Amino acid sequence: MQKEIITNLLAALAVSPSNIPLRLQVASMMLQEKMYPEASEQYEEVLKQNYGHIPAQLGLAESYFYQGKYSACIIIYEQVQESLGKADRVLYIKSLIKEDSISEAIDQYTKIIEKEPDFKDEEIDAFLRMPSQGHTIDEILNEDESWFMEKPKVKFEDVGGMEKVKEEISMKIIQPLTNPELYKAFGKKIGGGILLYGPPGCGKTFIAKATAGEINAKFINIGLHDILDMWMGNSQKNLHDIFELARRNTPCVLFFDEVDAMGGSRNEVKQSAMRQVINQFLAELDGAESDNEGVLILAATNAPWSVDSAFRRPGRFDRIIFVEPPDEIARFGILNSLLKGKPVGEIDVQKIAASTPDFSGADLKAVIDIATEEKLRESMRLGSIQPIQTKDLLNSIKQHRSTTSEWFASARNYALYSNESGLYNDILKYLKIKR
Secondary structure: OHHHHHHHHHHHHHHOOOOHHHHHHHHHHHHHOOOHHHHHHHHHHHHHHOOOOHHHHHHHHHHHHOOOOHHHHHHHHHHOHHHOOHHHHHHHHHHHHHOOOHHHHHHHHHHHHHHOOOOOOHHHHHHHOOOOOOOOHHHHHHHOHHHOEEOOOOOHHHOOOOHHHHHHHHHHHHHHHHOHHHHHHOOOOOOEEEEEEOOOOOOHHHHHHHHHHHOOOEEEEEOHHHHOOOOOOHHHHHHHHHHHHHHHOOOEEEEEOOHHHHOEOOOOOOOHHHHHHHHHHHHHHHOOOOOOOOEEEEEEEOOHHHEOHHHHOOOOEEEEEEOOOOOHHHHHHHHHHHHOOOOEOOOOHHHHHHOOOOOOHHHHHHHHHHHHHHHHHHHHHHOOOOOEOHHHHHHHHHHOOOOHHHHHHHHHHHHHHOOOOOOOHHHHHHOOOOO
């Protein structure tokens, strides 16, 4: 019935295209019917006729949200913040979460809570209040410290390639533990930090776990959502509590994933609350009020150029290591591991490894997933299991573009034009660019 009304209203709009109230009514009905692309077109037409029309902007943002166009949605909400109702602000927060803009999402959520203290949203709380759900990390640790810790079984021998990375980590973290007297003689402490950077999906988290496994240490994996809390001051306390947990359980590898989100340049951080978190992080790294002896800090980032330079001072992350995509030998090992347990025929793994330059471990998994899905369809059609063959994987490679290409396009510019200290020389070496 509603769709029939929409059809009739569209016919009326064809006769009177400048009737904005009628067009808004059609767009609103389309939203109710989940006709999101069609609703977008109507709202966009209103904005062509009346730029800055607030209801049209809010409707367009909502239709973008349900189409998964979160960046476009955020841009609109930023422009009309003073006009946001609660429902609009909830969609704004969810869009920010989808785009990993967690600190901005907390800032917006706080505005809702100020007006409506009992407001709750399961999806938002799952991100902004994790893991505490309204409690500080300290309260959780009082009940069960193992909630955050694990003892990895993987070791360096389980990591294909990465020989330079392993050697750097060994000298900075492993050898001081196995030869403490030697390091003590040279005045070197057991501990410190290493920042791993490189394209996504190339094993930064895995090498961190293997480091802990290599020295039989506890491993704590921390993401931004574990630290940030919407309540003022709790984020800094959460960060301190995590460091204290590591200090109580030495030797301990404390791993911060996507550290650029937590340690971004203070010059670029607008929210004072986030600047305070960064300052707290720096204080914890320095061990100004606590001893970090035996706390081995690893961090990973896909965007080292976004990390505050203060993090790279001696005693903090004073080793910065480029984790490049796996070489052919490493890809051979990764492929064999990923194919294990699957129905396979005669596969020339060496040929597949040679055909995937610059592919990350995640890219190789995607290639195998594509081939697996094709063989599943074929098996269902033929009524029997059809094994994966070399040709299937070669076809998959044609369908999947290496995700590291886009990263190297950005990294190349930083390595060429923002490399005064030689920080990105390894990128130039990998790309075979001479300066």
